[in-house]
Amino acid sequence: MSPLFRPLALGIYALFLLIGVVCALVLPTLSLFLAKGLGVRPFLVGIPFAGVALMSILYNQVIGSWSDKLADRRPLIATFCFIGALATISLAYSRNYLVVAAVVIFFLSLALVSFSQLLAYSLDYAERNVPAERIPLFNAIVRAQIAIAWVAGPPAGFLLASYFGFKQMYLTAAGMFVFIGLAILKFLPHLDSHAHHLDHLEKADLVPLGxxxxxxxxxxxxxxxxxxxxxxxxxxxxxxxxxxxxxxxxxxxxxxxxxxxxxxxxxxxxxxxxxxxxxxxxxxxxxxxxxxxxxxxxxxxxxxxxxxxxxxxxxxxxxxxxxxxxxxxxxxxxxxxxxxxxxxxxxxxxxxxxxxxxxxxxxxxxxxxxxxxxxxxxxxxxxxxxxxxxxxx
Structure with a gap:
């Protein structure tokens, strides 16, 4: 069977689709929540978005480099998903701007690191199982799941917010975060032994970038x-x-x-x-x-x-x-x-x-x-x- 369509590859595609849906559910509606749900002026709406961008850069760069030294990424990805659940539960019940801004900037942005870490896991899988000339195709299929998610996610988010309220929308997102975290721990396998992983890293470290x-x-x-x-x-x-x-x-x-x-x-x-x-x-x-x-x-x-x-x-x-x-x-x-x-x-x-x-x-x-x-x-x-x-x- 082609490594692009083995059960593990299909599982990776499904998890990317789910993470894409939950992100597409939460992010496009955030400005509406701040402006209509909290009633803040446009300048205050922009602050959490700028904060998320800055903290995401910091989190991604620090955690991305550190994660390459871990023997297993799965607990890290799941932890970020559970943080996402706690963050969205907080948004469901809080209507204090300072609390919401802090949750979005420091915790929701940390939860979004789950995407880049799942992407790193998919790259690990590709490097071990996919022929080098087919890796770009594998990566493209992975990214296509995000595009599919963004076709359905934003309309679903706005419908939930419009007909059931922001509380129900964020609780739905929290449930999805928990499901994704548990699925990662239960269904994604450890890719190789600890010894092989460390040996792989040591070889990479011996060849610094020219x-x-x-x-x-x-x-x-x-x-x-x-x-x-x-x-x-x-x-x-x-x-x-x-x-x-x-x-x-x-x-x-x-x-x-x-x-x-x-x-x-x-x-x-x-x-x-x-x-x-x-x-x-x-x-x-x-x-x-x-x-x-x-x-x-x-x-x-x-x-x-x-x-x-x-x-x-x-x-x-x-x-x-x-x-x-x-x-x-x-x-x-x-x-x-x-x-x-x-x-x-x-x-x-x-x-x-x-x-x-x-x-x-x-x-x-x-x-x-x-x-x-x-x-x-x-x-x-x-x-x-x-x-x-x-x-x-």
Whole structure:
């Protein structure tokens, strides 16, 4: 049986789908909970989001490197899930802003590390069981589960919040966190013996990253951060541009995003399939080229159907970026799956911080419409960074 479809691989896919659903349930509705459930002003809504981004970077980097020295990741991943359950139970019952902000910044962000650690576990599995040329495809299938989750998760979260209230929504999320943690402990096996694990680490430590590897790694981190930043700036600006600039109802934004999420999945799988047949960096640059078409198109578009049509380029962009990004970092950091998954996850957090500043400055000085023009420059810089990175094909 192909290692891509063994019972353990299928279990990993299922757990990623579940973690994706619980994250998609909680994160998109958080701003609504803060603004409507607690009644705080916009500035206070933004503080927990900035705090989550900063703490996630810190947690991911410290825990990611440390976790590579552990003989077994499973108890660590499960612990983070149980912390997520406690955090969401706290959100279900607390209506004090300071308490909620502290829980979100310090504990919910820690629970989100379960994603990068499960990603590290999947990389460990791939390194031991999947042929090297098929690892990008395996990683793409893993990431496709997140895309599937984000097709269903946000609508489910908003429906729960609207019809049953925030308390029931957060208790549902808490139950899911507990289920995922228990499933990880019960169904995910220990990948190899403690001795083999330590021997693997010692061999990796004997081969430090070379100067070219470090340079390529820095350039790729910059490139991925810029691309994720451009994507987040687009997500922030598009609803407001549609509403204020084109007088199009914001209810269509969910349909536009859902269209993209659905289209991403086949492009993720195709990217993983072709990564074994071509230079992976050429595919990453193809994602950048699609982003250029997307943002140029959004800048000149003035009809709703045009925004829907442009989602094909958005799907190529995000499908390749999300599907292959971790494979690029993994190639540059062999034997360091925890650090590699944490570093790649952090590029999205770096991008979110950068894009928040970009949108604030550009939209305040000009309009949200001009953010798409600046995105063209941001993506061009990312393509330049990837073009100067040397990653083996």
């Amino acid at each position: 100067a070219l590897q470090k340079r390529a790694l820095v350039l790729c981190v910059i490139g991925f951060s810029l691309m994720w930043g451009a994507n987040n700036a687009y997500l922030i600006s598009m609803p407001l541009h549609l509403k204020d600039g084109l007088l199009i109802g914001t209810e269509y934004v969910g349909w536009i995003m859902g269209t993209c999420a659905g289209l991403e999945i086949p492009f993720m799988i195709l990217a993983g399939h072709y990564a074994a047949r071509t230079n992976i960096m050429n595919l990453i640059k193809l994602a950048g080229a699609s982003a250029l078409v997307l943002y140029a198109g959004v800048y000149v578009a003035n009809a709703l159907w045009q925004f829907f049509a442009l989602q094909i380029f958005n799907a190529v962009f995000i499908g390749i970026l999300a599907g292959l990004g971790v494979s690029v970092i993994q190639e540059l950091m062999p034997g360091r799956s925890g650090a590699a998954s944490a570093l790649y996850t952090n590029t999205s957090h770096f991008g979110n911080l950068f894009s928040s500043l970009l949108v604030a400055v550009v939209a305040d000085a000009y309009t949200y419409h001009q953010v798409f023009l600046v995105n063209l420059l941001v993506v061009a810089l990312a393509i330049l960074a990837f073009g100067r990175a040397r990653v083996k094909s």
